[in-house]
Structure formats: C-alpha cells, structure tokens
Amino acid sequence: MEPRLSRYIWTHTRKQQLWILLVVALSMVPYFLSFDLPKQIVNGPIQGAGFDGPEATQPFLPISFDLPFFGVVNLFSGFDLGREGMLLALSLVFLLLVIINGLFKFYINTYKGRLGERLLRRIRFELVDRVLRFPPGHLKRVKPAEISTMIKDEVEPMGGFTGDAFVQPALLGGQALTALIFILLQSFWLGTIAASIVAVQAVIIPRMRRRLLVLGRERQLTARELSGRVSEIVDGIGTIRAHDTSNFERADIAARLGRIFKIRYDLYQWKFLVKFLNNFLAQVTPFLFYSIGGYFALQGRLDIGQLVAVIGAYKDLPGPLKELIDWDQARQDVQVKYAQVVEQFSVEPLIDPRVQAISVDPATPLTGALAAVNLSVTDDGGSKVVEHVSLQIQPGETVAITGGTSGGGEALAEAFGRLTWPATGRIVIGDADIHELPESVVGRRISYASSDVFAFQGSLGDNLLYGLKHAPLTEVVYEGDREAHRKWELVEAKLAGNPHYDLNSDWIDYQAAGATGPDDLFAKIRAVLDVVLLSNDVFALAVRSTIDPTEHEAFAGEIVAMRSALRQRLEAEKLSDLVVFFEPGSYNVEATVGENLLFGTVTDSGRWETALENHPFFKTVLKRAGLHETFYEMGLEIAENVVELFRDLPPDHPFFQQLTFMTAEEIPAYEALLQKVRGKPLEEVSEDDAIRIIRLCFGYIEPRHRFGLLTGDLMQKIVEARREFSDGLPADLVGIIEHYQPDRYMASATILDNVLFGRIGHKHTDGSERIRAIVRDLFESLGLYNKVLVFGLGFDVGAGGKRLTSGQRQKLNLARALIRVSDFYVFNQPLLALDQRTQDQITRKAFAFLRDGERKPAILWVLANRDLAELFDRVAHFENGRLARDERMETHSRDSDYKELAS
Amino acid sequence: MLLKDEVEMLRRITLFSGLPPAKLKLLAFTSDRVMYSRGEDLFHQGDIGDAAYVILSGNADVLVSTPNGQLKVAEVEQNSIVGEIAILCNTPRTATVKTTTPLEALRIRKDDFLKLLADFPEMAVEIMRVLADRLSQTTSELTEARSRAQRAEA
Incomplete structure (x- = not known):
C-alpha cells in the first residue's frame, strides 16, 4: 500500500480535488463582492x-465595459432608482x-464530505481485503480486536482529512501570501x-x-493494545475467574491506563506549549511594527499612512496562518x-489477488494426484513438525494417517488444507503448486475439516451451507425504487474501489452440493445431517422453537392435527x-393450578403479575367460584411447608433450584408474613397480604410437590371456574x-408443546426422552419430519x-x-470432542456416504483410532514428523496377522 | 403417597435414620417420585451415574454383565437404596438394576445427595459402614470363589 497518505489521497481523488479547487476559486467571487x-x-x-x-436617482445594475480601442461599451444603462x-x-x-x-459553502462541504467518506470506504475495504489475503503465519500473531480497531x-x-487535504492549504496559503505581499508592497523592511x-x-x-508526532504514535499504539487486552479479558473471562487472576488483570489494565494517561498528558502539555509559542510569535510581530515602524516614522523614514496600512494588513495574516498550522498538524496526525496502519497491513507475502479472483463457473474436477513433495512444515517456534515428507494421494484413493499428536500427520493435513504454508518443499496437484492455483479450484475441489471449528453467527442452516457460497450465481432483477437503489450502490462501489457483488443474489452453489436447485438441496442436507448424527439434535432444536x-398456517394446522395422532399412538x-x-x-394433575x-x-x-395484584377481576371470579378462601388456605399451607423446608438453608444452597414458589430471598419475608396472619380469619388479613399468599397456589403441581392439597372437590371447582376466566x-x-384450544395452534408454546397439548407425567424418569422419540417417529411417519427440521436449521448458533x-x-x-462435492477430502481428526464410539460410527458413515455413489473421491483422514484404518486403501504412519511406514491395507493386515501368529 | 408418607419411609432406611425429620422432608421434597413397571431398568451398567434410588415399594434385581450373559448378584426390595456407589465415586454404573414387580422409588439427584453428605457427617459414616459391609461380603465371596477355583485346578 502507498505509505504516504497525501499521495494515496491524490492518486484516488485527483479529479475531484481539482474540481473542488475550481469551485472554491469560483466561490471567492461572490465572497469578495459581499465584502464590498x-x-x-x-x-x-x-x-x-x-x-x-x-429626487435624485442613480442607475442600478448598469452593465458597461471599458474596452481598449472601443471606449466605453454600454450594454444596459440600469434601472434608475431613488435613495429608498x-x-x-x-x-x-x-x-x-x-x-x-x-x-457554495453547502456544496463545497457536502462535496468534501462525500469525497472523504468514499476514501474512508476505500481504505477500509482495502484493509479487510488484505486481511483476507494475509499469510496464515501472520494471522496467528495478530489480535483480532487490534485489527478491527485499526479498521474501524x-x-x-x-x-475527514481527505476533503481538506489540498483545498485548505491552497486557500489559506493564498490568503496568507496575499496579506504578506501587501505588507511587502507597503514597506519593504516591515x-x-x-x-x-x-x-x-x-521552521x-x-x-x-x-515530539508531538512521536507521542501521537505512542498514544495510538497503546490505545490499540488496550483494545486488544480488553477483548482478551472478555474472551478469557472463564480462565481469569477460575484462576483468581482478576486482580492481575486489573493491575495490568490500570498500568496500561496509567501509561496512556501519561502519554496523553504529555501530549497536551506539548500541544499547548506549541500553541503558546505560536501565539507569542504572532503577537510579537505587531510589537516590532509599533516599535521599529514607529521609530522609523519618528525619524521621518516611513510615512504614518504606510505604517497604519501595514498594521491593518497584518490583521489578516495570523488567522490563515494559524489555520494553516492547524491543518499541518492534522495532516501530520493522520499521516502518522x-x-x-499501513505498516501493520503491509505483510509479505500476501496472497495474490488473482488466486482469490471470483469465478461463477463450476470448477473443473481435479484429475492429478494430490501430493506433498519433500515437504517440511515448521511451527511458530521454528521447530520442524513435518520433515521431508513425500506422500502422494491418487484421485479416488483413500488414505488413513496414523501416529498421534506428535507424529506430524495433523500438521501434514493442515498443510494440505492450506492452513499452514510449507517451509520447504511443495504441495502439488498434478504438476501445479496448490498455492498458485486459484482458490476457486482448490477451495472447491478440496474439502477440509478439522476439530478446530469456526461457526459464523447466524442460523445453523446458513453455517451448514457456508461452504457453498463462492460467488453470486443469479442475477437479481430489481424494480422501481429498489432498482434505483441498486444502481446507486453499483456506482458508489465503483467510485470507492469496492467490488459490486450482489449480496442479495443466490450465493449457494447447488451444483457444488450435488443438487440441481433449492428444491432438492434439502434432501442433501438431510443426508449429511444423518451421516454426522446431527439430525436428532436439529430435531430437538426444532421442536423446542x-x-x-x-x-406458517398450513404447518400449524398439521401440528394441531398431530395431537390426536399422538394420542392414538400412545394408546x-x-x-x-x-x-x-x-x-x-377435566383437571390436568401434571399442570400447575x-x-x-x-x-x-x-x-x-x-x-x-401487576394484573394479579391490582385488577379486581381475579378476586371477583375467585370469590364467585368459591375459591377465594380455599386458595388462601392452600397458599398458607404451601407457605408453611416451604418456610419449614428451606428456612435453615443458606440462600445459595443448591436445593433452592427445586423451589418454584418463591426465591431464596423471599423466604424471610414470607416467614414474617406467616407470623402476622397466622390464626387470623381471611377477613382480617389485608388485601395485599392475601394476594401474596394466594399467588403461591398458582405454581402448585400435586405429583411434583406432594403436599396433599388438591382434593377431587377442589379440582372440580377449578375446572368450573375456567369458563368464567375465559x-x-x-x-x-x-x-x-393464551387459552388452550384443542383445535388451535398456540403461538407462545413450542412446537413440541403444541404436539403434546398436555404435560409429561412426573412418574417416569425418562418420560421426556421417550416422548421425544415417539414424537420424532410420528413426524417421520406423517411425512412432516423434513418440514419441522427446517425450523431447526433456523436456529441461531450464536457468536462463534x-x-x-x-x-x-x-x-x-x-x-x-x-x-460439498469435491475430489479430495482432507479430514484432520474432525470429531475429537465426541466419544470414541460416536467418532467411529460417524467416520464409518461419512466414509460410506462419500464412497457410495459413482463418484469415488479421494479421502485423507487423520485418525485418532487406529482400528478404523481397515476402511482405507492405504495407511501412512507418522513418527516424529517423518513418514515411518506407508503401506497398502492388504499387506498391512497380512503383516499384522503374521505378527499375531508369531507372537 | 404424600411427602409426609415418604418421610416415614425414609426414616425406616438405616442410612437416613439418623437425620432430623425436617431434613428428611427436604430430601424427599427435592427428590423425584418415579414409577416403573415390571421389567424396566432403573439404570444400566456402564451409564454415567446421576442419581441414587430409594425403593418405596416393589422389588428389583441387580444384574452384572459377564461374557456369559447377565448374572444376578443381588436383589433389592422396599426400604433399600441402590445406585449410590456410582454417584459417590463418579464411575459408570457397576450393575444394571431391573425391576421384577411394579416399582415405586424416590430418585435422589447426585448433587443433592452429595450436598446432604457434606451437611450431615453422620450420614457419611453410615454410608461408610454400608460400604464396608459390602466389601467384606464381597471379599469373603471372592475368597470362596478362589479356593473353589484352586480345588478345580488341583
């Protein structure tokens, strides 16, 4: 990137700068006219x-020119007007x-503003573009928060500076120069x-x-480091708290803030010292004028009129000069x-832009073998993790890599996945170096997955299809206002040097997923979810949404229809x-009162809550149903029980998690309340107190709490009061x-609750799992499984x-x-977080899935479990960064059979 | 069955007999009441232990998988506690418990149980006594089995 800001601005805004200079010059004409x-x-x-x-009149707006040779040319003699x-x-x-x-001012300011904003957009884009092209080693060294502070x-x-970069010095310099020349003309000495x-x-x-610039640079660096540290604290908060190092962090932050303060204070001191000196020099000139000029005037060497004119003209000099100096300060500041920033982003070697060039055409399949040629990879410390390895994977071949963490297989896979770059040697496809081939080929025809996962914030489905979004594949047709807006977007993007790929276009490359379009993509999604055993998780997310x-009117209808199907099934x-x-x-014993x-x-x-306390409706209905007193008694009983049970426990005791009626903090209040109302009839208890007790009933579930408070008679009464409430x-x-209606979908309840339309009993420990299995089965048999799965794909996976x-x-x-349909799949222990049995199961399923059809892609799999090696054509065993054994599976097994026999 | 009946049941179990009634009530309140029909598993060998069970009514068999199929090692009945070992030493379940009659139990979650042990050392001592009993029983059975094996070899 261009290291000097002024040149960068000039290169990108030359035409506009000249135009604005012209406009500024033009604006001077009415400006000076208004002075006169x-x-x-x-x-x-x-x-x-x-x-x-x-009665005298004068012509207003006469237009006449005094031309040489012609004399006065009178075009318009003007209107004759009186004094008024x-x-x-x-x-x-x-x-x-x-x-x-x-x-003029309005135009100039908006023009300058627009110029500046465009340049800002250009710089920011260029910086992000560079981040996308950083070599992998560099990205390990920089803190993301620092990069984002720089860009943001x-x-x-x-x-802000761009608009003033050339106009301001021209304008102010011109003004200052005029004043100076005027003074020189009046008196040479002065x-x-x-x-x-x-x-x-x-000078x-x-x-x-x-010195100011040095301090400014330090201020920038320390502030950037501070933002890096703050984000580190946020990311590592768990570790900090777990190790009680929060005070170490406090000390670190305080020390940083102290340093920043010192720098900033120094900066202020210098700034105002400079300002003082500047003002002093500006003020000292009139002193010289008065003393020296006055002396000359007394001597008769200077006439008084000239002296007054010089002093008058000098008034116009310090203003522009000061602004010019301020401008220079701003210039140096932004230049620093x-x-x-440019220094931070000038990383070599950046990935060539051609490697990442966009390509809308499907990538041609790779026909050559993927191979490491005399490859060495070093870690950040410089020690070799892969040493002089040559390994070739033919198209269609399946190779297992074993040897554990220190073996070097993982590092090799990372190099194949282009996550690290070779220290020496090459990775080639056929004859071409993998790092010179465009990413539109290697990034599509080679798929890489490791246990180090990054998920983008967004829906689960978006993340699943992320690997298919290579290029905008459809041309979106806009109409009316949206069309105008799109045109504006295109023009602006071009002016700021940004690409104009349409984000609204369909970026999903259906062909790359082996589908023909959006309609049959889902089958593919379902298939891969099944392979990695994620369908159940997605289903669980779906039914909980x-x-x-x-x-979704039709779907809601189908859910409501499922209710009776579920009953039949359970029966x-x-x-x-x-x-x-x-x-x-009838009363539902598993639901709350x-x-x-x-x-x-x-x-x-x-x-x-507020309605319960203030609205007369509840009280009247309860009274009419004859429940008011019963509920009060019941609430008292609950309060007595809860207070007895939990009174002695400290408020942070885990048992409080089982308490649903009140919080731990409310217990003393209820204890006092009980003291107050105990033995009194309801009539003598204040309304507020009664409500506080009655509301305890609402959370009561007999089989869960087992206080023995619900009688058949009471349940009957509650059911009768329902109608009044609705x-x-x-x-x-x-x-x-939201009322329960057997034939209506409840918007506030989850899909699962809508299917159940009831409560799972407390009696069965695994009740909810069993129900979920039955419901899943039901969705499957009714052909609704895929429909409900879609809602699970909409689940927001959160940041990271x-x-x-x-x-x-x-x-x-x-x-x-x-x-993704690829020719080579590189899997680098992608499932480390799972238990061994599940890992094996998914590995086998994935293997079968990829090798199932006519397409037989090559697979390179770094295995955690050696038992799975039997699936593969070849096993490459790594020890200490070297390829120790590379053998075909048949010989390998024969060998081991032999070994077994021998032992 | 109500909370107070459960408290009565818990009181009859030696492990909990030393606890004050108020604590027994709290234990009962924080536990789940669960029911099983005949032939169901309370838990399965190899699972992660997350709860202990106090049998309120009914019977169950304690089964251990061996290479020759499942072997019944003990029987549990009313007023006994099962599954406490796995939650004490954080190991997978050492046996499967299968009901032989309809069974009703109180399911005490691991965290609650451990908290109770911490709050009431007398309960921990009682647990130790039960475990020591079982250990000596197991040791004597092992000795017997060994000597039988020796005899068979000889």
Whole structure:
C-alpha cells in the first residue's frame, strides 16, 4: 500500500480535488463582492453620496465595459432608482450574495464530505481485503480486536482529512501570501520582518511538533493494545475467574491506563506549549511594527499612512496562518496514523489477488494426484513438525494417517488444507503448486475439516451451507425504487474501489452440493445431517422453537392435527400415562393450578403479575367460584411447608433450584408474613397480604410437590371456574393469556408443546426422552419430519457457534465439508470432542456416504483410532514428523496377522 | 403417597435414620417420585451415574454383565437404596438394576445427595459402614470363589 497518505489521497481523488479547487476559486467571487457591498450601502443610499437632491436617482445594475480601442461599451444603462429604492435593491443584492455564499459553502462541504467518506470506504475495504489475503503465519500473531480497531477507529480521521487535504492549504496559503505581499508592497523592511517571523514559525513549530508526532504514535499504539487486552479479558473471562487472576488483570489494565494517561498528558502539555509559542510569535510581530515602524516614522523614514496600512494588513495574516498550522498538524496526525496502519497491513507475502479472483463457473474436477513433495512444515517456534515428507494421494484413493499428536500427520493435513504454508518443499496437484492455483479450484475441489471449528453467527442452516457460497450465481432483477437503489450502490462501489457483488443474489452453489436447485438441496442436507448424527439434535432444536402460526398456517394446522395422532399412538403402545392431555372439562394433575384455572399460559408475565395484584377481576371470579378462601388456605399451607423446608438453608444452597414458589430471598419475608396472619380469619388479613399468599397456589403441581392439597372437590371447582376466566376476561387483560384450544395452534408454546397439548407425567424418569422419540417417529411417519427440521436449521448458533455444544459444532463442521462435492477430502481428526464410539460410527458413515455413489473421491483422514484404518486403501504412519511406514491395507493386515501368529 | 408418607419411609432406611425429620422432608421434597413397571431398568451398567434410588415399594434385581450373559448378584426390595456407589465415586454404573414387580422409588439427584453428605457427617459414616459391609461380603465371596477355583485346578 502507498505509505504516504497525501499521495494515496491524490492518486484516488485527483479529479475531484481539482474540481473542488475550481469551485472554491469560483466561490471567492461572490465572497469578495459581499465584502464590498456594505460600504456601498452605507456610503450610497444611507449617507447620500451620489444622491444630490431628494429626487435624485442613480442607475442600478448598469452593465458597461471599458474596452481598449472601443471606449466605453454600454450594454444596459440600469434601472434608475431613488435613495429608498436603491437601499432596498442593494440590500436585496446583499441577501442574494448571502444565499449564494451559503449555497457554495453547502456544496463545497457536502462535496468534501462525500469525497472523504468514499476514501474512508476505500481504505477500509482495502484493509479487510488484505486481511483476507494475509499469510496464515501472520494471522496467528495478530489480535483480532487490534485489527478491527485499526479498521474501524484508526482510519476514521482520514475520511475527514481527505476533503481538506489540498483545498485548505491552497486557500489559506493564498490568503496568507496575499496579506504578506501587501505588507511587502507597503514597506519593504516591515514586510521583511513579518516574513522572517513567519519563516521562524514555519521552521520551529513543525520541529516542535515532531515530539508531538512521536507521542501521537505512542498514544495510538497503546490505545490499540488496550483494545486488544480488553477483548482478551472478555474472551478469557472463564480462565481469569477460575484462576483468581482478576486482580492481575486489573493491575495490568490500570498500568496500561496509567501509561496512556501519561502519554496523553504529555501530549497536551506539548500541544499547548506549541500553541503558546505560536501565539507569542504572532503577537510579537505587531510589537516590532509599533516599535521599529514607529521609530522609523519618528525619524521621518516611513510615512504614518504606510505604517497604519501595514498594521491593518497584518490583521489578516495570523488567522490563515494559524489555520494553516492547524491543518499541518492534522495532516501530520493522520499521516502518522495512516503510516501506522499501513505498516501493520503491509505483510509479505500476501496472497495474490488473482488466486482469490471470483469465478461463477463450476470448477473443473481435479484429475492429478494430490501430493506433498519433500515437504517440511515448521511451527511458530521454528521447530520442524513435518520433515521431508513425500506422500502422494491418487484421485479416488483413500488414505488413513496414523501416529498421534506428535507424529506430524495433523500438521501434514493442515498443510494440505492450506492452513499452514510449507517451509520447504511443495504441495502439488498434478504438476501445479496448490498455492498458485486459484482458490476457486482448490477451495472447491478440496474439502477440509478439522476439530478446530469456526461457526459464523447466524442460523445453523446458513453455517451448514457456508461452504457453498463462492460467488453470486443469479442475477437479481430489481424494480422501481429498489432498482434505483441498486444502481446507486453499483456506482458508489465503483467510485470507492469496492467490488459490486450482489449480496442479495443466490450465493449457494447447488451444483457444488450435488443438487440441481433449492428444491432438492434439502434432501442433501438431510443426508449429511444423518451421516454426522446431527439430525436428532436439529430435531430437538426444532421442536423446542416457537413459530408464528399466521406465517406458517398450513404447518400449524398439521401440528394441531398431530395431537390426536399422538394420542392414538400412545394408546396403541399402552403409554397413555406418559402424557396428561389438556381437556377443557377435566383437571390436568401434571399442570400447575394456575394453568388449570386459566386453561392457558401466561404470555406476558410482567403484565400478569401487576394484573394479579391490582385488577379486581381475579378476586371477583375467585370469590364467585368459591375459591377465594380455599386458595388462601392452600397458599398458607404451601407457605408453611416451604418456610419449614428451606428456612435453615443458606440462600445459595443448591436445593433452592427445586423451589418454584418463591426465591431464596423471599423466604424471610414470607416467614414474617406467616407470623402476622397466622390464626387470623381471611377477613382480617389485608388485601395485599392475601394476594401474596394466594399467588403461591398458582405454581402448585400435586405429583411434583406432594403436599396433599388438591382434593377431587377442589379440582372440580377449578375446572368450573375456567369458563368464567375465559369468557369474562375484561378487554384490558386480553392478550395476557393464551387459552388452550384443542383445535388451535398456540403461538407462545413450542412446537413440541403444541404436539403434546398436555404435560409429561412426573412418574417416569425418562418420560421426556421417550416422548421425544415417539414424537420424532410420528413426524417421520406423517411425512412432516423434513418440514419441522427446517425450523431447526433456523436456529441461531450464536457468536462463534457458542450456543451449540462443542460436539455439535464439530459435527456441523464435518457436515459442512461433506455437503460439498469435491475430489479430495482432507479430514484432520474432525470429531475429537465426541466419544470414541460416536467418532467411529460417524467416520464409518461419512466414509460410506462419500464412497457410495459413482463418484469415488479421494479421502485423507487423520485418525485418532487406529482400528478404523481397515476402511482405507492405504495407511501412512507418522513418527516424529517423518513418514515411518506407508503401506497398502492388504499387506498391512497380512503383516499384522503374521505378527499375531508369531507372537 | 404424600411427602409426609415418604418421610416415614425414609426414616425406616438405616442410612437416613439418623437425620432430623425436617431434613428428611427436604430430601424427599427435592427428590423425584418415579414409577416403573415390571421389567424396566432403573439404570444400566456402564451409564454415567446421576442419581441414587430409594425403593418405596416393589422389588428389583441387580444384574452384572459377564461374557456369559447377565448374572444376578443381588436383589433389592422396599426400604433399600441402590445406585449410590456410582454417584459417590463418579464411575459408570457397576450393575444394571431391573425391576421384577411394579416399582415405586424416590430418585435422589447426585448433587443433592452429595450436598446432604457434606451437611450431615453422620450420614457419611453410615454410608461408610454400608460400604464396608459390602466389601467384606464381597471379599469373603471372592475368597470362596478362589479356593473353589484352586480345588478345580488341583
């Protein structure tokens, strides 16, 4: 990248800079006209110069030229106006000039702003583009947060500077120069004094600024390191807390902040010292004028008029000069920042842009063998992890790599996956070096997966298909406003040197997944999910998600229809007691009292809490149903029991996790409340206290809590009160509760709850697993499995995929590689987080999946478990970074048979 | 069966007999009441142990897999506790427990159980006593088996 900012700006904005200079020059015309006008207004119409009598008129806006040879040419003799008319006309002209000046300023500022923003966009893009082309070794050394601070914050001031880069010095320099020349013309000596003071300023101030620049650079570096450290703390918070090193981190941060403070304070001191000196020099010039000029005037060597003119003209010099010096400071500042950033991004060797060039055509299959030729790979410490290895994998061949962590097989696989670059030797396909072939070939025809997974924030499905998004494959047709917007996007992208690939296009390369289009892609997704044993996880995520039934009306209908199918199924398997269904006419013992009373779920618990306390509706309904007193008694009983059980436990005791009625902090309050109300009849208890007790009932489940509080009679009463709750619900409470209706989908409940339409019984330990298995079976048999799986694919995996378990992430990563049609698959112990049995199972399935069809791709698999080697054609065994044995499987097994016999 | 009945049951188990009734009630409250029909597994050999079971009613067999199929090593009945070894020493289940009649049990989660042991040392001593009993029984059975094996060889 160009190391000097001014040259970078000039290269990319030359035309625009010249244009804006021209516009600025043009804007000077009305600017100077507006200077002259006030004098004309005051002298002319106000003071009456040129108006001899009250009736006298003067021409307004005469247009005449005094041309040589022709004499005066009179084009327009102007309007004759009296004093008032003239005053109005000239004032209007003044207003017009104000408007014109304002418009010029507006245009110039927006133009400069746009210029700056475009350049900022260009720099930022260029930096990210470089990150995408960094060599792998460099990426291990840099902290992501530092890179992002550089791209986000540190280049920001460059945008603001761009517009002023050339215009400002031209404008201000011109002004200062004019003033200086004027002084020189008035008096040579005084002019020389002024010029020499300016020269001193021009020499000394920038020199003093050098220190400022050094400090500025330090400030930038320390701030960047601070942001790197802060992000390290956030990432490593678990480790910090686990080792009680938080105070070490505090000390480190405090020390850094101290250093930053010192630098910044130094900076301020210098800055104001420079400012002081600058001001002093500016003020000392008039002193010289007065003393020396005055002395000359007394001596009669200078006339007083000249002296006054010089002092008057000098007023115009310090202003532009100061701004010019400020501009220079800004320039140096951004130059330092720019140079700093560029230095960080000038990494050699960057990947050639041609290697990453976009290609919309399908990549041609690789026909040559993938081979390491005399390959050595070193780690960051410089020690060799792979030493002079030559290994060839023919197309269609399957090779297992064994030898464990220190063997070097993993490092070799990483080199095949282009995660590390060879220290010596080459990796070739046929005759071509893998690092010289375009990524549109090697990045598609070779698939790599290791246990080191990165999942992007987004849906599970997006992550699964991530490996297919190579290029925008469809041309999106825009209409109306969107078309105009797209055109604008294209033009702007081009002006800022950005690529204009359309993000709205379909980037998924269906062919690369072995599908023909979006319709049959799902079959492929399903197949790979099955191979890596992720389908069940995705299904579990799917049924735990909530969907909007208005958006998926047909699907919601099918779910509702499944309810009766589930019942039949459970009855057929004699498992009816697994789930207690919601029936409008009967009490559901596995649901809370609250759910039974409302016969629905609370959708907005905040509103519900306040309504319970303040709204008269609940109390009246409870009273009418004869439940008010019963609930009060029941609540008392619950409170007594809970207080007795948990009173002595410390608030952080794990048993509190079992407590659903109240929190540990509320126990003392309820204990006091019980003291207060014990033995009193309900009438004497205050309303608030009664409600606090009654609300305890709502969470009660008899089989779960087993206090023995629910009698058949009470259940009957609760069921009877249901109707009142649903029918009589006042308008201001509508929407707080979603009622259970056997023929309607509940938007606030999960898909699984919607299928069950009931509660899983507490009696069976594995009830929920069994139900899930049955529901899955049911989805499968009704042909809805794929439909529901789609909702699981919509699951947001979180930043870095953290909402998935590490096992799930590795499965996803393997699936991401498997869904791509490639010629070579390199798997580097991709499933380390899983137990041995599952690893074996998935490896076998993946192997069968890839080798199943007509296509027989080559597979290179670094195995954790040697038993699986029998699947492969060849086994390459590594020891200490060297290829120790490379043998065909048949001989290998014969060999081992022999060994077994011998022993 | 209500919480207070469960407390009565727990009191009859030697392991818990030393605990104050309030703690027994807490133990019962934090545990799940589970039911099994005949022939179901409470847990399976090799699984990770996450809970112990107090049998409230019914019977079950303790089975160990051997190369020659499953071998019944013991029988558990009402008022006994099973599965506590796996949660004490964090090993996989050493045996399978299969019901022989419909069975009702109280399932005590591992964390709750360990917390109770920490809070009540007398319970830990009782556990030790039970384990030592079992160890001596196992040792004598082993001695017997060894001598039988020696005799067979001779």
